[in-house]
Amino acid sequence: MTTGISDNTIMMFVIHDALRRDAEQLARGVEHRDMHDPSRQTAFLSGWEVFKRQLQHHHDGEDRLLWPLVRTYLPARDEENALLSEMEQEHERIEPLITSVDTALRNSDAAWLGEATVTFRQELLAHLDHEERDAVPLMDAVLTAQDWRAYSRAQRKATGFKGAKEFFPYILDQADPDRAAQVGRLLPPLLRLLVSRAWQPRYAQTAHWN
Ligand SMILES: [Fe+2]
Structure with a gap:
């Protein structure tokens, strides 16, 4: 089965x-x-810590590397530049909401945590939908395969080997099988082996969320 999504x-x-x-x-x-x-408390907190780290890493990479790269192709395209600014603003809105969930958790404040979670989740889901609907097609249209490889390399450099050990099991956990298979086909054989034989089993030893 194909996913209908580009390799990039x-x-x-x-x-x-x-x-x-x-x-x-x-x-x-x-x-x-x-x-x-x-x-259960420990499992919940370790799920949250990984989620928070991966979300912040993803947004940071887009803000520092990806949007600036896309902008180099859009010198006089106001509408597309405005869309990238919206992406940045949405990231800025989400950041304090992460802190709010974090602080409520640390203070064991159930009412605050409930409210903070609702707002954070709403903003995040709306942002991801917006990005996939409008920004991903734009990136797909302007960035080359070489650009995407350069972006992945820079992201890997930012997280290092330790980051990769968490990143791949994180994104592949409960992933759609066709999408996971497409990612697998794109990884170098040695990395694919490391992920499936070492990193995923190790990641599974820690309970996340429950
Ligand atoms: Fe994204």
């Missing part, structure tokens, strides 16, 4: 799917969380 942008969709999955896990966890069960 498949990673973007798989990352977004993982972020949506965790927005649901967070909302479900906040609703049903047993604050008195230490092992």
Whole structure:
């Protein structure tokens, strides 16, 4: 089965799917969380920590590397530049909402946590939909395969080996099989092997969310 998504942008969709999955896990966890069960509490917090790290890393890479790269192709295209500014503004709106969830969790404030989670989830899901609907087609149209490779390289450099160990299992966890297969085909054989034989089993040893 094909996904109907280009090889250049498949990673973007798989990352977004993982972020949506965790927005649901967070909302479900906040609703049903047993604050008195230490092992569930630990699992919930480790799910949140990974989610937060991966979301911030994803947004940071787009803000520092991807949008500036796309802008180099759009010198006189006001409408497209405005769209990229909207992407940046949405990231700016989401950042304090992450802090709000974080602070509510640290203070064990259930009411605050409930409200913060609803707002954060709404903003994040709206942003991901907006990006996929309008910004991804724009990127697909203007960026070359070489640009995408350069972006991936820069992202890998920013996170290093340790980051990759978490990133691949994170995005492939419960991923759509066709999308995961497409990502797998794009990875160098040695990396594919590392992910499936070492990093995914290790990642699965830690309980995330529950
Ligand atoms: Fe994105």
